Amino acid sequence: MKRGREGRCSLMPNNIIPLESITYCMCLQAWKNDSVRAEICPFEQNKTEFNANVLSNMSVSLAHIKTNDGEPVLSWNLTAPCRIRAESWPCQLEADGKCTEVEGFRQKCCNDWTENSTVLWASGKFVNIRSQNHQQLCVMLKVDGKIVRYCQHPLERQYWSLLVLLPLVLLCLTAFGVLRLVNKLKxxxxxxxxxxxxxxxxxxxxxxxxxxxxxxxxxxxxxxxxxxxxxxxxxxxxxxxxxxxxxxxxxxxxxxxxxxxxxxxxxxxxxxxxxxxxxxxxxxxxxxxxxxxxxxxxxxxxxxxxxxxxxxxxxxxxxxxxxxxxxxxxxxxxxxxxxxxxxxxxxxxxxxxxxxxxxxxxxxxxxxxxxxxxxxxxxxxxxxxxxxxxxxxxxxxxxxxxxxxxxxxxxxx
The missing domain is CATH 3.40.50.11530 (Rossmann fold)
Structure with missing residues (x-):
């Protein structure tokens, strides 16, 4: 199976492909012994129908780092089942849940993909980017007209009161101590x-x-x-x-x-x-x-x-x-x-x-x-x-x- 015609052919662990894993870029090769490989891409004409599977199987990881000159950098790593074309930009998460674009950082992605037998990924970064009032920075991706937001931390329940948060912290510390003990024994x-x-x-x-x-x-x-x-x-x-x-x-x-x-x-x-x-x-x-x-x-x-x-x-x-x-x-x-x-x-x-x-x-x-x-x-x-x-x-x-x-x-x- 290949991720697009230009992708690498990887052996399928079995002959079953879940419906939610089918994408428009999926290609299949078949051969017997030393015969010439036959290749088909049966879903490439159904991009609209299977585009939702591509979006649902995408993931983005974020990291805040610094350059050698001390400039703040927001780096991102995108994994996807297909080599998508997208537009990316950083945004600043507001208290009401809206994410306001940080101007001057829009960029096209992704032209440089890396692939091995298990995953396909591309990466990028926004250099010298700063958030106001220590608000959280997220990344927005626009793929085929659909905009998806990715943040480093979950967005729900960010503003719990201290009376609720303190017992939760104590409970987490207790659980962490127990897990460390179990982990050490195991x-x-x-x-x-x-x-x-x-x-x-x-x-x-x-x-x-x-x-x-x-x-x-x-x-x-x-x-x-x-x-x-x-x-x-x-x-x-x-x-x-x-x-x-x-x-x-x-x-x-x-x-x-x-x-x-x-x-x-x-x-x-x-x-x-x-x-x-x-x-x-x-x-x-x-x-x-x-x-x-x-x-x-x-x-x-x-x-x-x-x-x-x-x-x-x-x-x-x-x-x-x-x-x-x-x-x-x-x-x-x-x-x-x-x-x-x-x-x-x-x-x-x-x-x-x-x-x-x-x-x-x-x-x-x-x-x-x-x-x-x-x-x-x-x-x-x-x-x-x-x-x-x-x-x-x-x-x-x-x-x-x-x-x-x-x-x-x-x-x-």
Missing amino acids: YMRGQVLLLHSSATDPQLVCKLGQLLSELGFRVFLDLWNQTELGSCGPAAWLHSKLDHIQKHGGKALLVLSPSTLQRAELYWNIAVERQSNPATYSSDMLASALGCIFADRKKGCGAQRFVLVQLDFDELPINEEHDMPKLLRGLLLYKLPSQSQGLLMELCLENPTNVSGKLKKMWWMRKAQRKLAQGVQNILSRVRTDSMLTQSDLLSLDMEDTEEIIILKNEQH
Whole structure:
């Protein structure tokens, strides 16, 4: 499926498209094995009928920042299912709920769109903009004659009396304290950043992340953070999460697949043998992760942040160390479900010193090992017995990345 004819083709997780997700720019591609792809855009002549779906699936995030010279800036990030043409301007929210335009800041958008496999976004900013009387600044978008307002904070109930607001603040502080305590207890095992290729089945990755979360680990996964990912982009999101888990002693788990191995081998060839910058060829989440592994290898600390995970149903040619792509050599590899206990020992941060603590950790480790092994086994069983996943589907999963790799290899020669 593509977001417009100029968009990127992304694999559909299933064959069902909700009616509210249909847009006039939606295009579909179909192919079988190595045949030529056929493309149709069945709704592009029905823009009026499906324009409401585009507007309802739009979102805008706002941020107040400053330039290096100290000038105030109102930046915005727009995510939308289609490459829309719009007019934007800032407005100042009045006490009566009306939003008065701040003159001199109108601009056309959006000509520069960024897209990955999950989201399409554009961004802009209003430089040296100031509000009067500390009133809230919002952004107005005019799309096909319809004006939509986006504010940084909810507009309802802004002027509650102090007698009503004070008990609410106390209640929120109490709830926050309880949540912090529960959160600390829940995530005492460790923190995990789960990385994968876009060709890997997203349902499989989500189920693996959910399984680790149920075992007490705090799991970060791009598929669960689409809003945050759309606001800052794949590379910035990845670096922020890597920094976070490193501060808390966590690990980044890279799920291996045929596509991941090919991309890792290609990254090494471009970076080392060609002495070129691989980021010029691809800038998705996996490319950013491989770049971090490459940087860690140069520093001699690659195994400190990254761990490899292989699900046993993947027939990967990595029986020996020399079979592994050079970029990934030296990283710990755990095969699931057979090496579940080893992975848990690698991820678990608890290191009790007394006898009682050691016994509790031993009891938890045995219970968690059985749950992880059984959970992964159930995931793999569902993958094998899924009647909807035919052999042609399996071949098409890596089609897009394979075509990209072939093109890049041709460029190398």
